[in-house]
Amino acid sequence: MSCIDLKHISLEPKQIVKDVYWVGVNDCVKDLFESLWPIPSGISYNAYVVEGSEGAAVIDGVDRHLTYEYIEKIREVVGDLDRVKYVVINHLEPDHHASTPALLSLARNARIVISPVGAKIIQSLYQVPRDRIVEVLDGGVLNLGGKTLKFIFTPWIHWPETMMTYLEEEGVLFSCDAFGSYGALAGGIFDDEVDLEYYLEEARRYFSNIVLKYSRNVSEAISKIEKLGLKISVIAPSHGPIYRRHIDKIFSLYRDLYQPKLRVKASIIYGSMYGRTEEIVERVAEALRKKDVTVELIDAARVHPSYVLHYVVDSGAIVFIYPTYDAAVFPPVLDIANYLHIKQVGRGRVAAVLNTSSWGPAIREIVDLLNKSGFQVLDAVSIKAIPTPEDEKRIEELIEKLAMELKKLT
Ligand SMILES: Cc1cc2nc3c(=O)[nH]c(=O)nc-3n(C[C@H](O)[C@H](O)[C@H](O)COP(=O)(O)O)c2cc1C
Ligand SMILES: [Fe+2]
Ligand SMILES: [Fe+2]
Incomplete structure (x- = not known):
């Protein structure tokens, strides 16, 4: 089935847990992801808003041609874009941040939150005034008022600057490319709303195309998460379904992939x-x-x-x-x-x-x-x-x- 046939091109913003919203988009325009990999059923770029009593943070962005839809969804959640304090960029590949310059021009109080390696790379992609960048450290936290974001560096999944963001109060892990899948979101955004077998198969293809080279880094990232003892109730990747019922399934798929039993x-x-x-x-x-x-x-x-x-x-x-x-x-x-x-x-x-x-x-x-x-x-x-x-x-x-x-x- 083609992406267009799915008729879910424009899902509304959706609450994923208390004060956390999906504001992602479906891309049904692209035929090849990275101009290399066929995506017959499209792909989603997932982004999120976390609302705290002192302001909102947007986690990740979307590819450039879908910027308008993304910003409108953020606006629908936060009301006034001036309430956005932070835009967390977990990874600088343009599928997750080409929308950022437009968002920064409209959300005038927002600052980019990024790893130090990311802060260096971002200047090669576009000019960002220094005072609009907050560099965070591995294990560092940001408080939004009743909502605490913790940053976990996971280099090379799949660029050197990559990190994940963990929302402590609700146990949501925003894992960026890790645990991601091809396929626009159809039927819903959660693992228990969609045809999960299809997305798990596409997560396997996504892994072998995009992340396979960095298998050792994936293994290190997962051990790091396990050692930190994070209580994870939701895995919110940047592509494909959000896992809340079947976290075990995507974890076990990843184990099979980064340490393949030949x-x-x-x-x-x-x-x-x-x-x-x-x-x-x-x-x-x-x-x-x-x-x-x-x-x-x-x-x-x-x-x-x-x-x-x-x-x-x-x-x-x-x-x-x-x-x-x-x-x-x-x-x-x-x-x-x-x-x-x-x-x-x-x-x-x-x-x-x-x-x-x-x-x-x-x-x-x-x-x-x-x-x-x-x-x-x-x-x-x-x-x-x-x-x-x-x-x-x-x-x-x-x-x-x-x-x-x-x-x-x-
Ligand atoms: C367009 C074309 C170019 C070929 N170039 C070479 C060549 O450079 N050196 C060579 O030894 N054989 C060359 N061959 C012969 C094939 O390698 C050989 O016939 C082949 O093993 C047959 O395999 P096939 O029937 O599965 O196509 C060429 C054959 C074709 C059709
Ligand atoms: Fe990526
Ligand atoms: Fe990506």
């Missing part, structure tokens, strides 16, 4: 122009299945890298099978290897490369990328499009090595 599974990422290579792919897949390996076939020319990352996140092995194309690695396969490199997917996993050609192999470029991704490259062989008897032997050896290494995972 399965005895081989993802075969392949390309084939005229079918010869595909025949080999099918044979390799069949042989691996016979050795009790789960096989996932991914046609690199037809599956978007966003979904490839999503699928391979629990694979113990990744196998690349492709023809040489104009003296190079078949481009869609190389493209995926490049994404795996950028996202550093290789750690703890094995890889194998099987190239088919008619007159010249194409291997080095992809093996370099896989090594840099952290894979242990078990084998990289080039064979003829119609394999010779020696080629057959090489294929068999490759399958043996793969199955053996995968078994070590169990």
Whole structure:
């Protein structure tokens, strides 16, 4: 279902707990998040207002083209924008703060609350007068009158300046990109109002596209939160549903993702122009299945890298099978290897490369990328499009090595 069909493009501001309101927006205009990742059902940018007796704080912002709707929602909650004392920026990616200059020009008493690293970066994005910035420290608090905001630095989720904000009285954790999901909010804003299975699946894809590279930082952030012993009754991320009933589900999904329990599974990422290579792919897949390996076939020319990352996140092995194309690695396969490199997917996993050609192999470029991704490259062989008897032997050896290494995972 497309984002527009959801008919929830313009949800009203909603109270999430006492004195805390969702003032986020749904983006049904963008086709690709970060101009890279397909969002067939859109995405939400969640922002919040916390009302204290001495003023209000806005937590996070939205992307620029939805600024008007965001500000109108804030106005509806606070009445007079002059009551806004603070605009907390947990993370400076423009999906969470491109709306800030407009808000600051209308909310004349508001000051940005940000980490010191964020305060440096913000000047590279737009000029903010120094006296409109409040730098906070890790563990620091801000009192709004009966409402206390505590700041927890969580660097690299997913930029260096990132922090989370915790509302002590109500136990709300504003977690920014962590625990976020693709998909505009449809049917409501809470985990118990929406089709949660859909959003959890999209949270997994969001993680593998956006946060995966920073898995260690996610793990550190979650341990930090646990050590602080915060009583969390609501997790309010910056994308996707707000968790109040199923906090355990999103936590356990995250545990599975940042410390993936790799399965005895081989993802075969392949390309084939005229079918010869595909025949080999099918044979390799069949042989691996016979050795009790789960096989996932991914046609690199037809599956978007966003979904490839999503699928391979629990694979113990990744196998690349492709023809040489104009003296190079078949481009869609190389493209995926490049994404795996950028996202550093290789750690703890094995890889194998099987190239088919008619007159010249194409291997080095992809093996370099896989090594840099952290894979242990078990084998990289080039064979003829119609394999010779020696080629057959090489294929068999490759399958043996793969199955053996995968078994070590169990
Ligand atoms: C457009 C195109 C470019 C190719 N470039 C090369 C090449 O540079 N070197 C080479 O050895 N083979 C090249 N080939 C041959 C293929 O790599 C070979 O036939 C392939 O292994 C067959 O795989 P397929 O049937 O799965 O497409 C090319 C084939 C095509 C169609
Ligand atoms: Fe981000
Ligand atoms: Fe984001």
